[in-house]
């Protein structure tokens with residue numbers, strides 16, 4: 001329920017997916033409505049009194065042009081604020097035309113029983129059903145449509161009449177039904193999104209999502225000249241651990257490690273994912289090398305302090321090695337990843353349980369620097 005109530009629990013990555021879906025649907029809808037809005041002028045010629053044909057045709061033309069402008073507004077299709085602004089503009093254009101045409105029709109003595117006009121507000125509210133929206137969003141949109149209808153009724157002094165009360169009631173009922181469909185869509189989208197993007201064992205982002213996001217985040221950081229760093233993790237001596245204690249014990253360690261990463265990548269902009277096997281990746285948008293090293297140190301410390309009970313009843317510890325890379329000017333996501341991989345290799349070569357920042361020749365983690373390889377504890381401990 002909380003998942004569909006508002007976007008508070010949605011990740012930045014899910015918001016991007018939802019925004020693009022809203023963007024696509026609005027484009028399809030604006031195209032259809034722009035054609036219908038202008039094409040309906042021919043129907044108006046048959047049904048409307050001559051004196052209001054011209055002003056209504058003008059209203060249709062203006063709203064048709066506004067819909068086309070919305071159709072060709074390509075800017076930031078993955079930004080949720082833009083997606084919701086688009087939805088709001090679509091409703092505003094349609095509501096403005098509805099109010100304009102209603103006033104003209106009433107002036108001409110029609111009590112809105114003209115084909116294509118009577119159902120206009122109902123069409124607007126029913127349209128909600130094709131968008132994946134939260135309960136809060138649906139409620140706001142329905143309330144706005146009802147408010148517009150109410151204001152129109154007040155301004156034409158029809159408020160309180162039985163037909164008008166019926167209209168408001170019907171709008172509310174349709175709002176609830178369409179809203180329910182919209183929330184259902186959101187819930188399905190969320191479910192499918194989670195299935196497609198999460199790693200089944202750890203619940204972190206899977207490799208596909210990590211790669212997609214890395215590409216997007218690197219491009220975004222490059223465009224804005226922002227820093228971005230990645231941390232590539234590999235659990236130490238994990239093969240030996242699996243061989244000694246079994247795959248099920250290994251899975252428990254992987255889950256525990258995922259918990260540590262999830263806790264560490266708390267910021268809305270960070271993403272922690274399982275890159276494959278016992279390799280994990282964290283994307284830290286906005287973080288420079290120093291901030292990434294602090295994050296790496298935190299993870300190393302958490303691993304050292306963590307103990308897990310495995311099915312045999314034994315309590316074990318584990319460590320990780322980390323390769324860090326910070327985006328350099330003009331670099332691509334695959335180059336960034338390659339440098340993190342090289343840094344990881346160096347961290348392993350320096351004795352594991354530590355991190356290495358790509359390009360920083362003499363910078364090692366405090367733990368690595370403090371201890372010689374010979375002094376180091378085994379990577380996987382058993383208490």
Ligand SMILES: Nc1nc2c(ncn2[C@@H]2O[C@H](COP(=O)(O)OP(=O)(O)OP(=O)(O)O)[C@@H](O)[C@H]2O)c(=O)[nH]1
Nearest residue numbers: 234235236237238239240242247248250251277278
């Ligand atoms: N339990 C478990 N093990 C996995 C999973 N995926 C990969 N592994 C194991 O992870 C181990 C990877 O080991 P290696 O990459 O060879 O290296 P390592 O033993 O970790 O040694 P270093 O990386 O050099 O410290 C293999 O034994 C894989 O079977 C998984 O989902 N569950």
